[in-house]
Structures are given as structure tokens and as C-alpha cells.
Amino acid sequence: MSKFYITTPIYYVNDKPHLGHAYTTVAADVLARYHRMIGDKVFFLTGTDEHGLKIRKSAEKAGKTPQEWCDENSAKFELVWDSLNISYDNFIRTTNPSHIEVVKRAIKELVEKNLIYRGKYEGLYCVDCEQYYSPKELINGLCPIHRKKPVKLVEDCYFFKLSAFQKILLKLIDDKGLIIEPEERKNEVLGFLKSEKLEDIAITRERVRWGIPFPENESQTIYVWIEALLNYLTGIGWQGDPKELPEFWPPDIQLMAKDILRFHAVVWPAMLLALEIPLPKKIFAHGFFTFAGQKMSKSLGNIIDPVEIANLFSSDGLRYLLLASVPFGQDGDISRGKFYDRYNSDLANGLGNLVSRVLKLAKNKKITVYRDKNFQEKVKVIWSNYQKALEELAFEKAISEIQSFISFVNQFIDEKEPWKLTKTDINEFNNVIYTLLESLRHLAWLIYPFMPETSNKIFSALGIDKDEKTKEFTEAKKFGEVKFEKISQCSPLFPRL
């Protein structure tokens, strides 16, 4: 039994939870559940990022204090995650007093190590936005929102010596001391580290009031990104002493969308190196998807609410569809139409129908244990492919193993025609039905990380209680030993749509 610590990014509370957030979070949940299933000691962290100018401004607009605004919006995330059965172990909020205190300690540590120094930040500032813009963001030299010429401002701030870590980062990533996946993303990071000279980054803001005060100079606040990254430590109970790390440290996998890879692959590891804290083992950046061919964005107004989709396909359906539809790591396109197609073919006609036909065949029958050698072998291969796929985060491959098993069982039923056997060969009938029930039991396990509710429904129809479910996974993976004594029927798992 080993430990498994997985994180999602903390989501910025200014956004409403959307399908993109759900994608990352469901993926993390599947891994967390999978690792719990195989007996690992798991910690799954998610949460919300709650500081920064944008939040202060939207709170103002809504006539609330920033804290009220954060409380409200953070709760929305928790609510959505609950409705999607996200089994997080902690939901960290960066406005938690404990997070704030520990961040200050960590920053002090960096100051003591001489890795933070005082400097000047110079930039183009739009007074209306209360924001600096990089020259590239400007449109014809004007603020993209107000069409006004920004003013050149200089302010005091503190810098983190990011530049000191360029070589070591390059080496670590090259030697897999820090694994970045998928490969093309790793190449991007390497390309960046090889071609650009890393510059120190400003980590405090003078003009941002809604933030964690910089301990050495309270007129400044700590830049949100710097502070937010530390959630991965504070979220599992770190107290700020690099020599005393929580038992779950380091993260085994840190999941995120590709847009925030840079911070996680460069700035974050540099901070850890600076603090002399071990690096995460693997950083995985997944792709984006378009919805019906369109980029999802606020300005286009086509942000999809995951709850709305879950209402159509059920929470398990959404979880499954998200991960089945796009190879993890790549970009892809999804749509309601595609979801309907796959829901009907995989879940209604595939899994749902199979469960329903088997349970009906077994109804009111007394079935004794039998071991079908063929199935025993098949199940072994399926499990091995499935586990290999999940170890490499290829959710879609694990799912296609499940589908191929469903197809295999359907073929078996058609070949054996058990509905005829009741009259011709009662012994064979027993063996066939037992084999089918065992197959359902394995399916319930296989789908568990993806579709926990459906999995539980199948277990309970098979009369398998909780103790049975939580016993050693190696036992559960055997074929042809479990007794089925209390078979019951269940309503359609996935009604055809």
C-alpha cells in the first residue's frame, strides 16, 4: 500500500464553475477513487483561489465585501463538486487564516534565504482598470477595455530570484526528476527554458489591496499566483517549516489545464527548490475542448454549466462522457449531440442494457459458484490493460477496455442462449448465469472510479455488501469465487435518451 496525493488547481472564485473546471476535477476524482480502490492511501485536494484585484472589483460591483463574495462563490464550487460526487479530502480556500499564516511564514523563509529582494516594477498602467498591461496586451497602444492610453508607472516591489533556478530546472525536467506530461507539453517547457533567459519575477503588488500582506512590508500584498501555488502545501496541513512536511508530500500527480502549465512547471518547482522542499512527481496538463466547434468563453457567452449537462445525462453520465470523449492530454470537441450518441451507445445500450438482461436472466434463480476458465483469463487481461491505462492517465483507453468487456459478455450471452438452457441443460444454465453475474461484479469494479453511483447500484443488485466491496482488491479481482445469494432487480441504470 502506498500513498497517493493528487491535486487540481484551485479555481479562481470570480468564475462560475464550468465544464472545464469539471473536466479537471472529475479526472482527478477518477484517479483518487481508482487509487483508493486498489488500496492506496489517498489524499485528494481541490479548492478555490480567492485573492486579487479582479475579485475585489467584482465584489464591489455586487455590493459585497470581498470576503462575502468569496464565501458565496467558493460555495458554488463545493456544491457542484458534491453533485458530481467529487470525493475530495480537503477543499482549500486561500482566504483561510491558516493558509494565510503559513504563506507568510514561507515567504519569510525565502527572504531569509536571500531569494527575495527589493526592486522596482515598471509598467504601463490603466487607471480605470487599476491594472498593468504588457505591451502585447495593448491594442494600438491603448488599454483593451477602456481604449485609453495607459500611463507609465514605477512602484516598489519585491522580486523572487527565479533566474537562479533555470539550470537546475532544466536538468530536473530532462532527467525526469520532475515529470511533465504529456510529452509535447514537456517539450514546450524545455524549449522555453532552453531558449529564454529566466527573469526574476515580481511577487508583490503595491496597488492590490485584496491579498495576503507581504510580511516584510505590509503596504504590499503577495502576488496571487505565488500565494495560490502554496495551497498544495497548506492544503495538506503544512505549517510552514520546510523540514517538517506533511505525510502526503510530495504530490504524485498535479492535474491542470494546459494554460497554467507554465506556472506549475517553472515558477512552482523553483519555489519548492528555493524552500528546499521535494518536488511533485508528476505534472500533467490536459487539453482544452471546444463545445460544438466553438471555443468556450465568457465573451461568446457559451460557458457550459456542468450541472446542466449532469441533469441531462446524470452525474455518472457526465463523468463518463467527459473522459470518454477526448483522449486525455489532447484537445477535443464535445457537444450535446456527441454526448447523446455516446450516452446511448455506451451507457444505455451497452452497460445499462447488459446489466438489465443479466439480472433478468438470474431473477429468482439459485446460482452456485462456477469458474469459467475462459472468463478468468479474459478478465485478467482486461484488468491489466485497464490498470495500465489508468496509470498513464489514458482514461479513454481504460474506458474502451470496459466497453470491450461489455461487448465480450454480450457475445457470450448470444452464443449460450441461456433462456433456452432452462429447459435443456440446467447445469449449464447455472454456469452461464454465474459467469454473467461474476462479469457484472467485475464491471461494477471497473466502472467504480468513473461512475461510483452506478457501480454501487450494480453491487447492491448483486447482493454484495460494503464489507465485500472493501476487501483486498487482489481478492476482488479473482474470477469465480464469490457467491451470489441475494440477486435483486434494479431500474434501468441509463434510460435511453
Add this chain to the structure above:
RNA sequence: GGCAGGGUAGCUCAGAGGUAGAGCAGUGCCUUCAUAAGGCAUGUGUCGUGGGUUCGAUCCCCACCCCUGCUACCA
């Protein structure tokens, strides 16, 4: 512009120097235990374009076209 990845059946993608595959959709047949579900059968695709290497390339090389990503500090 530079760097990286990609262009394969209607759709999503896999593949590998020897004359192309899977799933879904479509079509035909069989079946009835099941959610009008299931099984079987079925693809003559210029494997982006033009050259080259080779006995032979879609898979190697060159050029070109197209698509996507990255090109930091978004305060």
C-alpha cells in the same frame, strides 16, 4: 519569424517500410433474456500536395500547402 506537434474511412482516432485498421454512424441478415436493446456481415478510403531514396512508402528524405500549440512575468 523561431521552436514543437499534426494532416489516415461520414465522425473520433489507432497504426506501421511490403500494397491500410478500431469504435460510432449507415446498410443487410439473425435473435428475443434485455432499455425498439443484442449478435453476425459489410468500407473500391488518391493514408495533405509535389518530388526523391528503395525491389517496394501511406509509414524514410526534401520541398510546399493547411491546422494547432508555445514564444513568460495577463498587476
